[in-house]
Amino acid sequence: MDLQVVLPDEAPDMDPGRPAALARAAEELGYETVFLPDHVLPPGPYGEVFGGVYEPLITLAHIAAVTERIRLGTSVLIVPLRDPFVLAKQVATLDRLSRHRLTLGVGVGWNTREFAELGADFAARGKRTDETLELLDTLFTTGRGPDGGHFEPRPEGRIPVVVGGNSTAALRRAARLGDVWQSAGLSPADFENRVVRLNELAGGREIRASARMEWTGGRDDLDRAVADAHAYAGAGASAVAVHFGAESGYAERMAEFAERMTSSPPGL
Numbered sequence: 001m002d003l004q005v006v007l008p009d010e011a012p013d014m015d016p017g018r019p020a021a022l023a024r025a026a027e028e029l030g031y032e033t034v035f036l037p038d039h040v041l042p043p044g045p046y047g048e049v050f051g052g053v054y055e056p057l058i059t060l061a062h063i064a065a066v067t068e069r070i071r072l073g074t075s076v077l078i079v080p081l082r083d084p085f086v087l088a089k090q091v092a093t094l095d096r097l098s099r100h101r102l103t104l105g106v107g108v109g110w111n112t113r114e115f116a117e118l119g120a121d122f123a124a125r126g127k128r129t130d131e132t133l134e135l136l137d138t139l140f141t142t143g144r145g146p147d148g149g150h151f152e153p154r155p156e157g158r159i160p161v162v163v164g165g166n167s168t169a170a171l172r173r174a175a176r177l178g179d180v181w182q183s184a185g186l187s188p189a190d191f192e193n194r195v196v197r198l199n200e201l202a203g204g205r206e207i208r209a210s211a212r213m214e215w216t217g218g219r220d221d222l223d224r225a226v227a228d229a230h231a232y233a234g235a236g237a238s239a240v241a242v243h244f245g246a247e248s249g250y251a252e253r254m255a256e257f258a259e260r261m262t263s264s265p266p267g268l
Helices: 018-029 056-066 084-097 112-118 125-142 168-177 188-202 219-234 250-263
Strands: 002-006 033-036 071-074 102-107 161-164 180-184 208-214 237-243
Touching: 002 018, 002 208, 002 250, 018 033, 018 056, 018 250, 033 056, 033 102, 033 237, 056 071, 056 084, 084 102, 084 125, 102 125, 125 168, 161 168, 168 180, 168 188, 180 188, 180 237, 188 208, 188 219, 208 219, 219 237, 219 250
Parallel strands: 002 033, 002 237, 033 071, 071 102, 102 161, 161 180, 180 208, 208 237
Antiparallel strands: none
16 A cells, blocks of 8 residues: 655645655655645635645646655645646646656535636536546647647656545546546545445446545554555555645654554554
């Protein structure tokens, strides 16, 4: 099971160099991927509910320049709030600049007020997300737009797509268009049930499952978090992505969690 990190991006006063510094620390600790969240114009202040102060794709480009091995991802990009052609250009460019380290995590969004703020159609968000993913695949594989326009840079290989969300619609999207499904906040038991459903929907198509969780500190909570991470693996997770709470002390909690995962194998 891969260990992954959801970087903090909820505090407007966070130093702009902090995400890259934490990504370098995660790389040194052996984490496999760093993720960034996304909200463009949330109806409430950035904080516990809404992350994405620094735009994730631009921030990941900065991180790519100061790291070497760790994968770079979004968890998750709200696809229907973005122009699909510009998004394709950004994604392909970031993948090329990072030497094919990008993982594109996508979601449909959930906040009606944010969609209204941007003039986006909330009811059509699922359809628009599917159409965007299909367009990206066409542009990346053929290099041509719907009316014959030329697209570059074309990725050298497939950019992995992570579909986030716990709904049946998210599972269907992952089974049809994704490479990985990522849950959010499910218990290990509920996660296992959703993995069973995911495999049914995939109909034999290979699709991996991953879990997103949180540990914000505390010895007793660390024992529980480590046990949960191992339980996710036992339930079928190929990766666990952890958010470590507030930006202050983030690197220390990343290191403590990684050390405990290494020293506490499943069943102990």
